[in-house]
Amino acid sequence: MGWVGEMAVFLEYAHRDTFYHRLHPITKLVITLTLFILAGLYWDVRFLLPIALIGLLISYIAKVPARWFLAIVGIMVFLIPFVIIGVLTQVNPLLFKVYPREFVSREFFTVTLPVIGKVGVTWGGLLWGLAFELRIPIILLCIYPFIYSTSFNDLVNALSRYNVPYQLLFILMVAYRFVPVTVRETMTIITALRLRGWEVGSRNPKIVFQRFLPLAFALVRTLVKMIDEVNTAARIRAFGASKYTPIRQLEMQTLDRILIVFSLTLLVLAVYLLFTQNMGLI
Amino acid sequence: MTYAVEIRDYSLTFLGQSRKALKNINLKVRAGEVLGIVGPAGSGKTSLLLSLNGVIPNDIPALQEGSIIVDGVNTMEHDVAILTKHVGVVLDTPDTQLLAATVYDDVAFGPSNLGLARDEILRRVERALEVSRLKGKELRNPLQLSGGEQQSLAIAGILAMDPPIIAFDEPLSMLDPVGKETVIKLLKNIARERNRTVIITESGPDLEYTLPFFDRIVALRDGEMVAEGDPEQLVASGVLEIIGVGEPQVTTLLRNLISQGHAVRVTANMDFAASQLSEIVNGRVLGSFRERHNAGVGNIILKMENVRYVYPSGVEALKGVSLEIRDGDMIGLVGSNGSGKTTLCMHAVGVLKPTNPDGRVLVMGRDTKNMKLKEITRHVNYVYQIPDNMLFQERVDDEIAFGPRMMGFTPSETRKAVDAMLELFSLGDYRDSYIMHLPRNVKRLLSLACIVATGPSLLLVDEPTTGLDRKTSEKVMNILEMLNRQGVTIVIISHNMELVGRYCKRVIVMDNGRILADGPAREVFADDEKLRCANLRPPQIMRLFKMVPQLLHYNVLSLEEAMEVFSGMGG
Numbered sequence: 001m002g003w004v005g006e007m008a009v010f011l012e013y014a015h016r017d018t019f020y021h022r023l024h025p026i027t028k029l030v031i032t033l034t035l036f037i038l039a040g041l042y043w044d045v046r047f048l049l050p051i052a053l054i055g056l057l058i059s060y061i062a063k064v065p066a067r068w069f070l071a072i073v074g075i076m077v078f079l080i081p082f083v084i085i086g087v088l089t090q091v092n093p094l095l096f097k098v099y100p101r102e103f104v105s106r107e108f109f110t111v112t113l114p115v116i117g118k119v120g121v122t123w124g125g126l127l128w129g130l131a132f133e134l135r136i137p138i139i140l141l142c143i144y145p146f147i148y149s150t151s152f153n154d155l156v157n158a159l160s161r162y163n164v165p166y167q168l169l170f171i172l173m174v175a176y177r178f179v180p181v182t183v184r185e186t187m188t189i190i191t192a193l194r195l196r197g198w199e200v201g202s203r204n205p206k207i208v209f210q211r212f213l214p215l216a217f218a219l220v221r222t223l224v225k226m227i228d229e230v231n232t233a234a235r236i237r238a239f240g241a242s243k244y245t246p247i248r249q250l251e252m253q254t255l256d257r258i259l260i261v262f263s264l265t266l267l268v269l270a271v272y273l274l275f276t277q278n279m280g281l282i
Numbered sequence: 283m284t285y286a287v288e289i290r291d292y293s294l295t296f297l298g299q300s301r302k303a304l305k306n307i308n309l310k311v312r313a314g315e316v317l318g319i320v321g322p323a324g325s326g327k328t329s330l331l332l333s334l335n336g337v338i339p340n341d342i343p344a345l346q347e348g349s350i351i352v353d354g355v356n357t358m359e360h361d362v363a364i365l366t367k368h369v370g371v372v373l374d375t376p377d378t379q380l381l382a383a384t385v386y387d388d389v390a391f392g393p394s395n396l397g398l399a400r401d402e403i404l405r406r407v408e409r410a411l412e413v414s415r416l417k418g419k420e421l422r423n424p425l426q427l428s429g430g431e432q433q434s435l436a437i438a439g440i441l442a443m444d445p446p447i448i449a450f451d452e453p454l455s456m457l458d459p460v461g462k463e464t465v466i467k468l469l470k471n472i473a474r475e476r477n478r479t480v481i482i483t484e485s486g487p488d489l490e491y492t493l494p495f496f497d498r499i500v501a502l503r504d505g506e507m508v509a510e511g512d513p514e515q516l517v518a519s520g521v522l523e524i525i526g527v528g529e530p531q532v533t534t535l536l537r538n539l540i541s542q543g544h545a546v547r548v549t550a551n552m553d554f555a556a557s558q559l560s561e562i563v564n565g566r567v568l569g570s571f572r573e574r575h576n577a578g579v580g581n582i583i584l585k586m587e588n589v590r591y592v593y594p595s596g597v598e599a600l601k602g603v604s605l606e607i608r609d610g611d612m613i614g615l616v617g618s619n620g621s622g623k624t625t626l627c628m629h630a631v632g633v634l635k636p637t638n639p640d641g642r643v644l645v646m647g648r649d650t651k652n653m654k655l656k657e658i659t660r661h662v663n664y665v666y667q668i669p670d671n672m673l674f675q676e677r678v679d680d681e682i683a684f685g686p687r688m689m690g691f692t693p694s695e696t697r698k699a700v701d702a703m704l705e706l707f708s709l710g711d712y713r714d715s716y717i718m719h720l721p722r723n724v725k726r727l728l729s730l731a732c733i734v735a736t737g738p739s740l741l742l743v744d745e746p747t748t749g750l751d752r753k754t755s756e757k758v759m760n761i762l763e764m765l766n767r768q769g770v771t772i773v774i775i776s777h778n779m780e781l782v783g784r785y786c787k788r789v790i791v792m793d794n795g796r797i798l799a800d801g802p803a804r805e806v807f808a809d810d811e812k813l814r815c816a817n818l819r820p821p822q823i824m825r826l827f828k829m830v831p832q833l834l835h836y837n838v839l840s841l842e843e844a845m846e847v848f849s850g851m852g853g
Contacts, residue, residue, distance in 0.1 A: 013383040015421045067594055153387035153394075173381065180425070191633050192672040194655050195663055196736065197688030214674035214684070221718065222670070229378040232337055236371055237381070237439060241363030242397030247390045247404060 010068060011144075012180040013151045020062035021149040025158040027256040028146050031058070034263040035142035038270055042280035043131045044098070048138055055141030062145040072137040079133055087121055087129035096124050097278045104282075127282050152176040157246030166240045173239075174230050181226055182219075189218045286447050286479035287311035287334065287369075291348035294329055294338065294505075303329045303344070304505045313446070314477040316495060318513065320484045321502030322526040322751030323723055327483035328374075330502075331449045334481075335371045336362040353446055367396065370440035374452040374749075376432040377425065385427070385435055386411070386420035392443040406442045413471055414438035415464070426595070428620040430461030437468060448472060449481040454488040455748055458618040458777045460817035462491045470495060486527040486752050487778055490822055493517065493530065493550045501525050518548040528752035531780055531823040531841055538845055552822075556829035562848075563832045569850015571836075571843035580609025583740045583771055584630055584645055584662060590638040591625055599625040600636075601795040607740060612766045613773045614782030614803065615742075617792030618817040623775050626792065627742045630773075632658035646739075660689065663738040667745040667775075669722075669729035678712045678720070678728060679704070685736040703731040706761060723754035730758065740771040747781060759785055783807060783821035783839035791816050808837045 015021075020028070039051050059069075093101035104124025112118050155176075156169050193215060200211050234240075273279040287310065294304040304326045311317050319327050332338045336357050339346055350357040353368035373379055382388035389410050393403040411417050414434040419427070424435055433453060440448055453469065454462040473480040473495075484492050493499075499516050501509040503525040509516055516522065520537070522529050529537075532555045536548045539562070546558045584607040591600040599622045607613065617623050628634040629643050632650040636643065643650040645658050666672045675681040682703050686696040704710045707727045712720065720728065726746070733741065743762065747755035763785055766772045776782055782789060782803065789806040791799040793816040799806045807813070807820040819825065823844050827833040838844045 012423065012425070014423065015384055065594075151383040151387060153382050153384075153391065184425075188666075188671050189674070191628075192666060193674065194633070195631060195659050196672075196685035196732065197656050197659060197690070199656065199688075217676070218674045225670075226378075228341075229375075230381070232341055233373075233379040233381055235337065235341060235362040236335065236366060236373075236379070237392035238363050238366040238395040238443065239391075241366065241395050245394050245396075245398055245400055245403060247387075247394055247400060247407075249400075 010065075010071070010180065010183050011147055014148060015151070016063055016149070018062050018149065020058060020145055023149075023259070024250055024252050024256040025150050025155045026252070027259050028150050029155070030260045030263045032142055032146040034267045036139055037267060038280075039135055039138045039142060041271070041274055042135075043128070043282045044280050045127065045130050045134065047280040048131060048134050052134065052138045052141055055138060055145070058145040059141065059148075062149045064144045064148045068144055068148075072140055075140070076133060076137055079136065083129045083133045086132055087125040088119055089125075093124060095128075097281050099124065099127065099282055124282070131282065147179070154248065154250060156244065157248055158250055160244040160246060166244065169244070170234065170239065173234065174227060178223070178226070178230075182223060185222045185226070186215075186219060189215055189222070193218075284313045285310045285351075286313040286315070286353060287481070288351040289330075289348070290350075292333070292350055293347040294326075294333060295345045297343045297345070302505055304333070307348070307507055309500060309507065309510075311447075311479055311481065313479055314473075316473050316480045316482070316497045318482055318484055318492060318496035318499040319502060320486075320489075320499055320522060320525075320527055323485055323749065323754070324504075324721055324751075325485075325502040325525070326505040327485070327502060328451050329505075331371055331451050331481070331483060333357065334365075334447070334449055335369045336360060336365040337371070363395075366392075366443060366445065368445055369447040369449060370443055370445040372433075372436050372440050372448070372450045372453060374455055376429070376436040376456070379436045379439065380424035380432060383423065384420065385416055385422050385424055388424050388435060389416075389438045389442050392439050396443065403442075406444060410438040410442040413441060413475075414468060428461075428618075429456045430458065430464060430619050433457060433461070433465055434468065437465070437472075441472065447479040447481070449483075451483050452485060452488075452749075453482060454491055455485075456619075458817055459779065459819045461619060462488060462777075466491050466495060484527075485749070486522075487747070487755075489522070489527070489550070490530040490532075501527075514549060514551070517550045520548075526751050526753055531821065531844075532826050534841055535823065535826070535844055538841070539848060542848065544848075552826060552829065556826060559826070559830045559833065563830065563851070566851050568832070568836075569847050571838065571846035582606050582608055582644075582647075584643070585647075586626075586629065587640075587642040587644070588638070589626075589629055589636045589641040589643060591629065591634060591641075592637045599795055600629070603795070603797055605790065605797060605800060607771060607773065609739070609771055610766070610769065611771045611773075612763070612785060612787050613771075614786035614789045615773050615775045615792065616777070616779070616782060616789060616816070616818055617798075621792040621816065622795045623792050624744065625795075627664050627744065627773075627775065630740070630742060631655075631662050631664045656689070659736065659738065661738060662740040662742070663733045663736060664742040665730055665733050665744060665746070667748060669725040672729050672732065673717050673725065676716055676718075678709060678715050678717060681717060681728060682709075682731050682735050685732055689736050699735045699737075703735045706734070707731045708757070723750050726750055726754065726758065730761070734765065734770075738770070740773070741765070742773045742775070744775045746774060746776070747778060755781075779807070779819060779821045780823070780840075783824065784842070791818065793817075803839055804837050807839065 035051055042048050093105040096104045104122060106123050107120045108123050108126050110118055110120040152173060200208055289307050289309040292307040293302050295302050321327050333350055334352055338344050340362050355368050357365055380388055382391050390403060390407045393406050414437055416434055416438055453465055472478055482492060493513050496513045499513045500507055501521050508525060509521045517533055530550050532552055533548055533550050536546050536555060539546050544562055549555055586603055586605050589600050589603045592598045615623050632655050635651055645661050650658055673681055675684055679700055682700045683696050686699045704713055709727060712724060746758050762772050786803050789803045790797055791806060798816050799809060799812045807824055823838055823841055827836050827838050836847055
């Protein structure tokens with residue numbers, strides 16, 4: 001197991017004694033889903049940034065390792081080409097519901113490209129691009145504290161009290177195992193590829209695609225095998241044989257209830273205002 | 283008499299295959315018995331185990347004939363979930379069986395699924411943690427435990443479910459020598475406790491540890507039972523050698539002595555063997571062996587200077603390692619699980635770089651910090667322990683060609699490399715085969731071929747023979763030996779001391795991130811104290827000789843050397 005096991009301490013639960021770890025799993029699930037849904041619905045940076053700040057604050061409280069955020073930086077860099085395309089094409093003022101059309105169609109700057117000619121970046125395009133660039137990282141920022149602070153067993157303990165069907169719990173279990181194992185396996189496979197001289201080494205999309213095929217092939221094969229193995233391992237341990245008995249009596253505290261009510265109220269209100277007042281849209 | 287397991291006329295054919303995986307198995311296992319199922323890779327051991335708990339055919343579709351009754355329950359009439367209450371199975375890859383985020387939760391997972399009362403679950407978990415010696419590690423992440431600890435955890439998880447029958451699929455294969463001893467002690471406790479029935483499969487490398495433990499052995503080959511009976515009798519009959527599992531060194535030595543006319547009895551028991559040897563050599567002049575191992579004296583290929591490495595998790599895996607590897611060396615790199623062997627190899631190939639500024643790794647005189655990985659791997663390369671981790675293509679020939687193509691070989695050079703590797707590793711018949719369908723031993727040969735095809739001067743091979751039967755193990759080692767004679771420097775990472783003793787000229791012992799010993803194999807293995815510190819043991823043949831006062835000073839490394847001592851024996 002050795003070096004890969006040590007390197008890939010990413011997207012895995014770690015037992016810590018933080019305020020956020022001590023919250024009930026359902027509370028954390030509700031908070032995460034609230035932020036997740038809002039980050040998915042909002043397009044206005046003025047609304048996305050507070051969500052990002054909340055995510056950062058929760059991550060700080062939960063003591064999420066700083067190196068996890070390197071992945072967010074990586075994703076933001078990866079998204080840049082798509083953002084640029086979007087920024088250059090999101091120029092139709094009719095796409096914008098909130099900001100005045102005169103504003104969104106005003107040019108931020110123009111540039112002359114070979115062959116294509118003059119291309120303008122509008123304020124509308126820029127706002128769209130910023131939102132696109134920020135949303136996925138913000139979603140990750142909201143999910144990190146949940147993964148880091150919530151053990152699978154505690155989550156199953158909590159959900160089984162509400163009679164969630166075991167098949168759904170199994171899917172959850174595979175997903176929980178899936179994510180950190182996928183990270184580990186991807187790193188192992190990439191290292192093994194590099195040891196055979198593999199490198200991307202080209203900006204030609206066709207070559208890049210061809211170069212990534214072995215990785216994709218090996219990863220898919222590994223993940224299919226992993227799902228089989230998790231299934232067998234779970235069945236050998238009688239998963240689904242009987243009603244699950246939680247070993248920890250995770251009781252909801254007053255604070256848990258307050259946070260759940262607050263989160264759900266915020267979510268309902270935000271969604272209502274979004275659909276009725278276009279709040280959060282651009 | 284109560285039978286815990288009754289298998290009657292049991293045959294098994296996997297869907298889509300014409301060949302039967304198991305053929306007319308008839309077997310009864312008494313309650314409280316410790317049964318060994320011994321056979322080479324592909325003989326059907328794991329299939330038999332997975333038939334006991336219903337994984338076959340419920341999760342792995344197969345056609346079954348006959349019947350299997352475990353703990354009074356017909357397996358063909360019940361689902362896996364029900365059968366888990368009667369029989370627990372621990373597979374040979376522990377990390378795939380670890381499901382929870384902490385050790386405690388993982389052990390609790392099984393009993394929590396059985397609908398037991400909470401207090402009963404907690405009692406069972408505590409007991410299982412104690413028996414498995416995992417107390418104090420309850421909050422650890424299972425995936426960050428050492429191999430031995432993971433195996434103990436997998437066992438604890440099944441133990442906590444308290445089935446009357448527990449089956450273990452090659453439980454020692456991934457462990458270092460002391461880990462093997464620890465798990466065997468654990469298995470003994472399990473067997474004696476509450477008169478539990480224990481079934482263990484074994485493909486050969488760990489017979490030294492498991493044979494004394496078995497009440498009875500069943501030998502399988504190609505899905506058929508070829509022998510059954512008392513372990514000593516079966517060993518003496520030579521059936522283990524015939525089916526391809528091999529024998530402990532002590533057994534083969536005695537057999538060879540019989541063929542030389544000595545009046546000894548074949549046994550796997552070290553004490554009995556030592557007393558017989560003592561009688562043979564008493565008052566006799568003994569021969570000597572030819573010193574056949576010479577350490578490499580050529581140019582330095584790899585040099586490490588004060589290398590330290592700290593993982594992001596904070597674990598310091600290397601604590602100031604310095605070494606030199608020269609042209610022509612064949613080195614055994616040994617150490618307990620978690621001692622830093624693989625981390626050291628990752629530094630050698632340039633995947634990892636020292637975390638201390640004054641640490642250096644030099645390949646052909648150049649600092650790896652200033653080299654691209656592709657440059658390093660032209661000289662130094664690494665073969666993973668698990669072949670699946672390094673197979674990316676669909677077909678065998680494409681897989682071998684992958685490395686040379688990526689390294690910039692011309693099409694004609696690539697073709698030549700592929701043909702050469704197919705011949706060297708006897709993979710010609712598999713040229714067009716799909717890798718997914720290859721058996722384990724062929725995948726192992728293929729994984730070696732893929733790296734050798736790129737032409738490195740220094741080859742690091744991680745556990746080259748784990749999970750392989752005797753025949754394939756010998757083939758792999760003979761190829762590595764041949765490559766070494768042709769000028770390739772080889773480093774073998776292994777827990778198999780017999781293999782290291784036989785083939786390696788030099789041994790490096792690692793312990794807790796440091797090099798504890800580094801020198802000629804004979805000297806290193808003779809240092810009992812250092813080996814003990816590193817949780818290792820010398821090869822069985824050396825230990826046997828040390829039990830006989832007249833043979834104490836020989837420090838033989840292999841069977842061949844031992845036979846030379848006896849062959850030269852005079853009056």
